[in-house]
Amino acid sequence: MMERFALCLKNLGRHGWRTRVILLITALGAFLSFMSENIIEDIAKKQSDMFARASVGHFRILDAKIETANTFGYYSYEPDEMLTPAEIISVKNFLSGLTEVTGAQERIVFSGLCYGEGDQEDGIQGFAMDMDNYNRNFTDLYYAKGEPIHHGDENACAASWYEFEKNKTVKVGSQYVFLLPNRNGEFVDRFITVKGGIDFRTMPKDSMGFNGMFFDLDGFRSAVGYDEAVASEVVGFLKDTRDLDRVMPKIDAFLAANHPNLKAVTWREYAPIMSEIVFGFDAMMKTVETILILICVLLVFKLTTFSIIERYSEIGTMRAIGFSRSDITMQFALEGFLVIAAGSLLGGLAGAGLIAFLGKTGIVNTMIFFQFIIGNGFTPTFHPDKIAAIAAIFGAVAIFAPLLPSIRGGRVSILDSLEKR
Amino acid sequence: MAQEKNGIKIRGLRKEYKLGSTVVTALNGIDLDIGGGSFLCVAGPSGSGKTTLLNMIGLVDLPTSGVVNVAGVDVQAMNDKLSTRYRSQMLGFIFQTFNLLPVLSVYENIRLPLILHNDLTKEEKHDRVMDFAKAVGLESHLAHKPAELSGGQRQRVAIARALVTHPIIVLADEPTANLDSVTGNEVLELMEEINATRGTTFIFSSHDPSIMHRAKRVVRLRDGHIEVE
Numbered sequence: 001m002m003e004r005f006a007l008c009l010k011n012l013g014r015h016g017w018r019t020r021v022i023l024l025i026t027a028l029g030a031f032l033s034f035m036s037e038n039i040i041e042d043i044a045k046k047q048s049d050m051f052a053r054a055s056v057g058h059f060r061i062l063d064a065k066i067e068t069a070n071t072f073g074y075y076s077y078e079p080d081e082m083l084t085p086a087e088i089i090s091v092k093n094f095l096s097g098l099t100e101v102t103g104a105q106e107r108i109v110f111s112g113l114c115y116g117e118g119d120q121e122d123g124i125q126g127f128a129m130d131m132d133n134y135n136r137n138f139t140d141l142y143y144a145k146g147e148p149i150h151h152g153d154e155n156a157c158a159a160s161w162y163e164f165e166k167n168k169t170v171k172v173g174s175q176y177v178f179l180l181p182n183r184n185g186e187f188v189d190r191f192i193t194v195k196g197g198i199d200f201r202t203m204p205k206d207s208m209g210f211n212g213m214f215f216d217l218d219g220f221r222s223a224v225g226y227d228e229a230v231a232s233e234v235v236g237f238l239k240d241t242r243d244l245d246r247v248m249p250k251i252d253a254f255l256a257a258n259h260p261n262l263k264a265v266t267w268r269e270y271a272p273i274m275s276e277i278v279f280g281f282d283a284m285m286k287t288v289e290t291i292l293i294l295i296c297v298l299l300v301f302k303l304t305t306f307s308i309i310e311r312y313s314e315i316g317t318m319r320a321i322g323f324s325r326s327d328i329t330m331q332f333a334l335e336g337f338l339v340i341a342a343g344s345l346l347g348g349l350a351g352a353g354l355i356a357f358l359g360k361t362g363i364v365n366t367m368i369f370f371q372f373i374i375g376n377g378f379t380p381t382f383h384p385d386k387i388a389a390i391a392a393i394f395g396a397v398a399i400f401a402p403l404l405p406s407i408r409g410g411r412v413s414i415l416d417s418l419e420k421r
Numbered sequence: 422m423a424q425e426k427n428g429i430k431i432r433g434l435r436k437e438y439k440l441g442s443t444v445v446t447a448l449n450g451i452d453l454d455i456g457g458g459s460f461l462c463v464a465g466p467s468g469s470g471k472t473t474l475l476n477m478i479g480l481v482d483l484p485t486s487g488v489v490n491v492a493g494v495d496v497q498a499m500n501d502k503l504s505t506r507y508r509s510q511m512l513g514f515i516f517q518t519f520n521l522l523p524v525l526s527v528y529e530n531i532r533l534p535l536i537l538h539n540d541l542t543k544e545e546k547h548d549r550v551m552d553f554a555k556a557v558g559l560e561s562h563l564a565h566k567p568a569e570l571s572g573g574q575r576q577r578v579a580i581a582r583a584l585v586t587h588p589i590i591v592l593a594d595e596p597t598a599n600l601d602s603v604t605g606n607e608v609l610e611l612m613e614e615i616n617a618t619r620g621t622t623f624i625f626s627s628h629d630p631s632i633m634h635r636a637k638r639v640v641r642l643r644d645g646h647i648e649v650e
Contacts, residue, residue: 003532003536004536007525007529007533007536010524010525010529011524013524014523014524313520314520314522316481316520317514317516317520317522318533319505319508320479320481320508320514320520321508321509321513321514321533321534321582321583321586322505322506322508322509322510322512322534322537322586323505323509323537324501324502324505325501325505327537414481414482415476415481415482418481418516418520
């Protein structure tokens with residue numbers, strides 16, 4: 001076998017530039033595949049970390065009539081579309097039994113107005129939720145400034161948009177007039193103290209700095225006049241966003257059986273642009289990978305065919321001295337395999353080297369647009385399943401691309417090839 | 422006994438080629454017995470059927486009809502696997518144009534057929550290559566590529582390659598045609614020496630009278646017939 005291997009290497013050497021071109025294209029394809037497959041996985045994980053714990057929530061269970069698509073979770077609804085206390089308990093009990101779900105709680109999501117300095121009017125998005133529990137295995141919000149809001153606090157909120165250089169809305173510690181919806185959807189005015197300033201741990205506040213105001217759920221209900229413990233939604237978070245496809249059918253089945261008036265939606269539905277950007281990036285990279293792989297296949301096919309034409313008489317000589325058809329096929333197939341295997345290995349090693357390097361330095365992002373995708377950056381890691389998939393794809397290409405012309409080479413007539421000399 | 426055991430018996434060998442609508446008869450009912458250890462020249466002008474006859478014996482081509490029996494075996498009845506083994510173990514080929522692999526050195530070219538001989542150890546293969554490289558006088562050129570050799574040296578490599586598997590028959594199609602007369606004679610002397618010392622059957626074709634008279638036996642072909650022996 002080693003002798004045949006050595007013969008392959010010598011033959012590859014004679015096809016000089018063609019071998020090098022294939023090697024280069026394959027290496028490039030393997031490098032891009034290695035990088036993109038691993039990094040896409042890291043981006044998906046980063047998105048999971050960002051969105052699964054951001055206040056927009058990961059999945060929400062709410063009335064089926066509420067339009068949520070493309071709302072980024074700031075939907076509007078009628079008062080009679082809120083979840084009843086019984087529905088809330090039932091849904092939360094169900095979610096608590098799902099191992100993939102880290103936490104769930106009911107919230108009232110609403111729109112309101114805030115009157116700031118000089119009676120400047122600003123629209124707000126409000127979230128009334130259990131403020132004692134929000135930062136425990138639930139969201140990544142944290143008090144960056146001021147005082148925390150506690151259970152039962154009335155007429156107080158924490159603002160995610162505070163003291164920004166631009167569009168300054170509220171100051172932590174100050175009191176403002178807010179127009180807030182009551183149980184019937186009518187707006188009532190309240191003096192609200194902005195006790196704390198809230199940030200996200202994982203999401204860049206420059207890009208995610210919406211004017212959200214966070215109230216304690218019971219305090220809000222009491223302040224604006226709720227006579228029952230209703231909520232506009234139950235929001236739940238997953239340990240890993242990528243479990244979504246596995247978890248959502250379970251939730252859908254539960255709702256269909258027990259609460260047909262409710263539906264479950266995910267951030268992929270009410271903030272689809274986020275996943276679409278990742279999907280688009282993934283699709284673009286996969287297209288490039290596919291084109292490179294196809295070029296590899298075509299080049300190897302061509303190289304093997306050219307090799308057979310160039311070495312046509314050698315096939316006859318080798319057959320005459322005792323090489324079988326399968327020996328000849330194996331010879332050419334092995335040559336093609338070696339080029340692709342070597343190119344794949346080179347590309348894979350280059351990709352692994354770059355990922356290892358970036359794994360130490362991290363990828364820092366300062367561009368606003370990409371903050372929606374990767375936040376302030378992420379640290380690439382190796383994903384064995386992706387690496388195995390890439391190895392399998394390039395292994396298949398290495399085996400099958402040169403096979404057909406090699407088989408044709410093995411079938412060359414001894415007499416024809418000797419006479420062609 | 423050995424002569425019969427390794428002998429070749431050809432009966433009614435006929436080969437027709439179609440060239441468009443014309444049928445060309447290359448061999449027209451050849452009957453021939455070649456004993457083991459022969460040093461036989463198949464002579465005749467171009468187109469007389471010399472190469473076709475060698476191709477039939479070497480299973481490079483199949484006859485239209487007739488039988489080629491080598492060492493008691495009807496070689497035409499062999500399937501591809503058996504005929505490959507037959508060529509590998511019983512035959513050696515020497516070509517007019519040497520047919521060496523240009524990327525391989527002298528050593529590697531001689532060793533090439535031994536790739537298929539898994540029954541030999543690495544050391545045995547090496548020893549065989551060295552034996553034949555020495556026999557053809559190329560032991561000091563082992564690292565050279567064919568392009569770095571003269572025509573005579575290339576043909577010597579081809580002879581060593583043909584012999585390294587210890588075949589019982591060596592088929593040589595005009596082995597001296599591309600060589601000058603001095604070199605051609607040297608190559609022929611080498612073949613004679615191997616025939617004499619190892620008992621290997623040599624069947625070679627030529628239309629050069631100076632080559633023919635070196636053979637122990639000459640079979641003259643004309644228009645696909647044996648004209649005279």
